[in-house]
Amino acid sequence: MKNVEKYARGYFMPPEASLNWTRKEYITEAPIWCSVDLRDGNQALIVPMNLEEKLEYFKLLVEIGFKEIEVGFPAASETEFAFLRTLIEQDLIPDDVTIQVLTQSREHIIRKTFESLKGAKKAVVHLYNSTSLAQREQVFRKSKEEIIDIALSGAKLLKQCAEETEGNFQFQYSPESFTGTEIDFALDICNRVLDVWKPTAENPVIINLPATVSMSLPHVYASQIEYMSNHLNFREHVILSLHPHNDRGTGVADAELGMLAGAQRVEGTLFGNGERTGNVDIVTLALNMFSHGVDPKLNFENIPAIASVYERLTKMKVSERHPFAGELVFTAFSGSHQDAIAKGMKYREEQNPPHWSVPYLLIDPKDIGRQYEGDIIRINSQSGKGGIGYVLQQKYGLDLPPKMREHFGYCVKNVSDQQQKELMPDEIYDIFVKEYVNIKTPVEFIKFRMLDDEEFQTVVTVRSGNEVKEITGNGNGRLDAISNALQGYLGIDYSDLVYTEHALETGSKSQAVSYIGIKAADGAMHWGCGIDVDILSSSVKALFSAVNQLSRNR
Structure with missing residues (x-):
């Protein structure tokens, strides 16, 4: 392709080998799941959800089993603010569910955020500021120390506002655009924030390391996560969180390897909705774990119903090839x-x-x-x-x-x-009936009677066109006698009669199904099926159907 020289790897490897995650075979327990559908997901919709739709979506997330739900950026708009107030004032948040709100490190936004949280039983206040080299140089045009000052001023104000506001608050910090940030700088800014908050066992802090833009192979992200995990201050009181996006199509792999590397929490959305290529898909992550025999602690036992609500509220479509949820993902045509x-x-x-x-x-x-x-x-x-x-x-x-x-x-x-x-199942069944079942032309079976049960002599009544007549035959059994009568009447020869039968359904009104195959003189097999409440009658109808097939093709 042209212009390949325009591109270079924009991520930063850890300064030391961080590969212990490679020794782990699979994820052994579910992380803390945090849905960001109502914030990341909602802001990425062509038409964002209204208040009623958000309330219904929140209820869906609770039913699935999310214990942490980011409900929005309450200082960003009146709709966001009103949604949070409705959840709190109408007591719609279950006691075991923690809401999360997002705020930039700006004083008026932080104060508005805490205003929106009045009366909340428990909330995570999520502070972020961009730290990447590209953001520092091109957007903010600030030095590393100036970016750290932004984070620290916000961290201090969060602590102050939490003390002034009634409620139970937990803090979260994200060095937004972590994957484009020098690792030593990302570690420094996170540790400086932790030094302000001083997490404890009773009040741990969440450090969230987002792949705001996925920039590397998943193993690089895992190495970055492991390095951070090994060097964060207060590590035993820090919940290490992931927030992968899907720019390279590796959001699920990034999250899975990141969990192997020490992450304890994952932020994502249902079906991967979100900015650009989307957030990591929690449905896929959870059911990948399920496929390894690990309980994901989320209830996806009715994926079609969840997908239906999701599509109605977001106006988005779940792809036919979406893992687990897509219409065709369990379907084989081959x-x-x-x-x-x-x-x-x-x-x-x-x-x-x-x-x-x-x-x-x-x-x-x-x-x-x-x-x-x-x-x-x-x-x-x-x-x-x-x-x-x-x-x-x-x-x-x-x-x-x-x-x-x-x-x-x-x-x-x-x-x-x-x-x-x-072809739909009913169409396939119709083809089967037309081709094989109780075929009546050119010769229709009407009835039979045995003249001698020991010698197996039989009289068979048949209809051919408008003529009804009786034909006779004998053999080494009832069906063989009827077969011989047919061959003599039609002047045909066949051999290797194949016969099987079974009950079509259980109960007193069950029907018998018989299948018969006969080999014509040219070696071709012809098949028939008979269905009747009487097993012998079903066998005879199957024989007539096979013989009629042979006669048609002769």
């Missing part, structure tokens, strides 16, 4: 994938293994409110016999013999290919 999934699901039914291990499915879709039917396997021209058979079995209770699945698979794929579309 024939080989469908076959493996269908066999994996059957294995679970037969063996009941203790852990989930179905091929191609990271977690059980039902654990997050998704359905097997219509979610896992969907049918188009790329699908195979396994998936098509699975849809019939799950939706309609039809368990086709393997060779019949293959035969029917080609029928379905041809229809999908010709129509250039996905």
Whole structure:
């Protein structure tokens, strides 16, 4: 590409090796989750939420299980201020939920923020100022010491206002644009703020290290987090927090490696909403942990319902390929994938293994409110016999013999290919019925009676066109006798009769389903299916359907 020389790596590596996180295999416990949907997420919407929408969204976050929720920047607008006052005055904040508010390190904003918090049972006051080299040089045009003075004046005023305001307040500091800040400077400014606040076991301080702009590979961010964790003052009384954005598409990886590196808390949003490419997606983070057998301490057992509320309130769309929540993420169209999934699901039914291990499915879709039917396997021209058979079995209770699945698979794929579309389960069922079930032309089965049960002699009444007649045959069983009668009447030969059957449903009104395959003289297999309340009648109807298939194709 042109202009590649314009770009250089704008991040800063720690001055010492910080790689202990590489020795950890996976995240063993959930972090403290803080939703910033109502601040970061809301400010990134084309049309920000109104008061009623914010209140509904807050309720959703509480129901999911968030214990810390950043509710806004109350000094920024009257809507933000009114939302916070409504939460407090209407007592809408559960006792076990802590609200968080954001403020710049500016006196009038800090004082307005504390005014908005009057009466709050517990709140985190989140102070930030930009510290990156680019911000210092281009935006503020200030030295490092001047930037530190901004942070310290804000930290001191927070402490003063907290003493003057009734309430229970916890402090948080973010060196905004941390990833573009020299690491030694980031450490210095955070420690200077900690020296002002002097955290204790009873009143810990949150130090939040945002990837305001994601600028490096995730392992670099992890090394930065580990270095900070190892060198922060009052470390045992500091809650180390992450706030990754997704500029490089690595927000989830940044957060996961950052947790391995010592972070205890994560700020993010549902489905990754936020400025530019968005904040880190807490849904994906939490369910990634869930897939490793670790309880994320958030309830995503009904992802479709959560996504529906999210889309309605934000006017944003959850992508079809969004991990876990997307419409298509558990869906296989490929024939080989469908076959493996269908066999994996059957294995679970037969063996009941203790852990989930179905091929191609990271977690059980039902654990997050998704359905097997219509979610896992969907049918188009790329699908195979396994998936098509699975849809019939799950939706309609039809368990086709393997060779019949293959035969029917080609029928379905041809229809999908010709129509250039996905086929719904009812369309697949209709194709099956049309092609195989109780076929009545050119010869319709009416009834039969046995003349001799020992010699298996039978009389079969059939209709061909407008003519009804009786045909006779014998064999080594009832079905064989009827088969021989048909072959003699139609003047056809076939061999290798394949037969299977099962009950379609349980109960006194259950129907029997029979499948029959016959091999014609040219070696081609022809299949039929019969459905009847009587098992022998279903077998005969299946035989007639297969023979009619052969006659049609002859």
